[in-house]
Amino acid sequence: MCGIVGYIGLRDATPIIVEGLRRLEYRGYDSAGVAVIQSDQIQIRRDVGKLSNLQRKLEGEPISGSIGMGHTRWATHGVPAEHNAHPHISMNGEFVVVHNGIVENYLELREELAAEGVEFRSETDTEVIVQLIARLAADGAHGDVAEATRMAAAYLRGAHAIVVMSRKQPDRLIAVRIGNAGGVAVGIGENEMFVASDIPAILEQTRHMIFLESRQMAVITQHGATIQTLDGAPIKAEVHNIPWDPVSAAKGEYKHFMQKEIFEQGRSITDTIRGRVDFDHDTVLLPDLNLTPEKARSLTRMVIVACGTSHYSSLVGKFYIEHLARLSVECDYGSEYRYRDPIVDDKTAVLAITQSGETVDTLAAMEEARQKGATLWSIVNAIGSQAMRVADGYITMNAGPEIGVASTKAFTASIADQYLLALRLAELRGTLTPEARRTHVRNLAHLPELISRTLDGDPAVAALAERLYQYSNFLYLGRGINYPIALEGALKLKEISYIHAEGYPAGEMKHGPIALIDRNMPVLAIALKDSVYEKMISQIEQAKARGGIVIAVATEGDTFISTKADHVIYVPETPELLSPLVTVIPLQLLAYHVATLRGADVDQPRNLAKSVTVE
Ligand code: AGP
Secondary structure, three states: OOEEEEEEOOOOHHHHHHHHHHOOHHHOOOEEEEEEEEOOEEEEEEEEOOHHHHHHHHHHOOOOOOEEEEEEEOOOOOOOOHHHOOOEEOOOOOEEEEEEEOOOOHHHHHHHHHHOOOOOOOOOOHHHHHHHHHHHHHOOOOOOHHHHHHHHHOOOOOOEEEEEEEOOEEEEEEEEEEOOOOOOEEEEOOOOEEEEOOHHHHOOOOOEEEEOOOOEEEEEEOOEEEEEEOOOOEEOOOOEEOOOOHHHHOOOOOOOHHHHHHHOHHHHHHHHHOOOEEOOOOEEOOHHHOOOHHHHHHOOEEEEEEOHHHHHHHHHHHHHHHHHHOOEEEEEEHHHHHHHOOOOOOOEEEEEEEOOOOOHHHHHHHHHHHHOOOEEEEEEOOOOOHHHHHOOEEEEOOOOOOOOOOOOHHHHHHHHHHHHHHHHHHHHHOOOOHHHHHHHHHHHHHHHHHHHHHHOOHHHHHHHHHHHOOOOEEEEEEOHHHHHHHHHHHHHHHHHHOOEEEEEEHHHHHHOHHHHOOOOOEEEEEOOOOOOHHHHHHHHHHHHHOOOEEEEEEEOOOOHHHHOOOEEEEEOOOOHHHOHHHHHHHHHHHHHHHHHHOOOOOOOOOOOOOOOOOO
């Protein structure tokens, strides 16, 4: 969704803000803008489309100042257009605002302000915030930007992240967080401070950050930040040290972030496992989960809440936790969970999986679980994110920054995390024999190498993409533990190449989707030499009999399958439970190559955002 960057210090704010916005490009946006205070006046430049348009405008009409803010917009109210782009300035030219979220009662506020003579220059909900601040500053807040912002916050319904500055107080930026409209990170530098909606925006500048909780406000000056609640109570905020390496947030030798992130998976899985598995004692350590033996034994049920790719990851996790720890698992969409009046008790653990840790639907599901008394855990990639902070315990993915909108390495990292969680639960619940535990733990040691070998198959997948990229519909089939991979493979293809693709449990094909199969329908079937191999072969035969073009993802050495399928992508033999971590890789690569051949914008697909902070 929208991205926010702010700066106050001794340097020129504009290039720092633009660079921060560039690092947020992956979030998806339709326009961008920057505001600075220059010679006591607020100067704004905005443009629609890519950041390069704004950069060109700034080259032609430069602005500079030691305090400023920038924004990338993902339209909710008002079409993508320059006059709707942020920052928005008050009618009196005194205040300027960038905003992430939706003002649910904006129409009502707009009417009230218009009746008082305010002339609106955009169709956005955001503009009411800045006009309201200006009105309250003149009427009760004695011109003070922090006080006027605090007062304005009381009028706003919905969830918000807001940054405000005033030309009359050019020594401070005000940041407010209300609810879960994305994070607010306050970055601490030497004689300079930063504020951003996402860590990568300012990670090049500082690794020391404070994260605002809901209903908190930061008054940020060049020398530091004071945090308070919106009721005025002072807060002693914790400073987090972010371990991510800024270099890892750059594209390096790769054409796209998505491509880089696919190829990072050997290393990212090593980082996920590192320090958590004691191979000498066949045990798993997850200290941040705060899981006691009593809790592990008392659980009767687990619910995993997540969205999109993270939801498909949870479907693999269900296999692990049920099979290894003998704990019943239900997976639900974050966006649906709270609308079902879910049954939860103190013997239920609710696990949220979220790369960004800021997905509003997942956070809402967590909130529902919290209120109903569940033990609340999260698996997150973004350190310090809301999903990490509100949980009773968490497991980090350790995948490093994921910039491509299409999630790849976070998917495999979160699956690996669930495997670790299942083994930990199994150990504490005594559901595995020592021999079985040893086998499952030790299988992990080979995983990074198996992933690297799978990635070596990239040229073959690229060649296959050349033959397939012009088709308009794809069907992905999988069974057992690779059924979620069929769903994920189809999602990857549709989100970055805009080709219609459906994932199905292979056994369901005959109950409907088989009607779609003809010679224009590539059918991708994951058919490893595993417990469902024969069943998958018979699905392949059924698809072939209807003229479908079958692409099989198969185990190395399986020559028989090449007599059944039109094309075969081989992956190394992998223990069945861990096989999704390998089979998903050619599907990620296929989506990537097909999308690039179709000329699609792989890292920033249309209409999508990396962090979905609206409902
Ligand atoms: C993945 O490729 C997606 N773009 C999307 O489905 C994503 O997985 C979903 O929005 C959830 O995000 P999260 O993991 O950050 O919560």
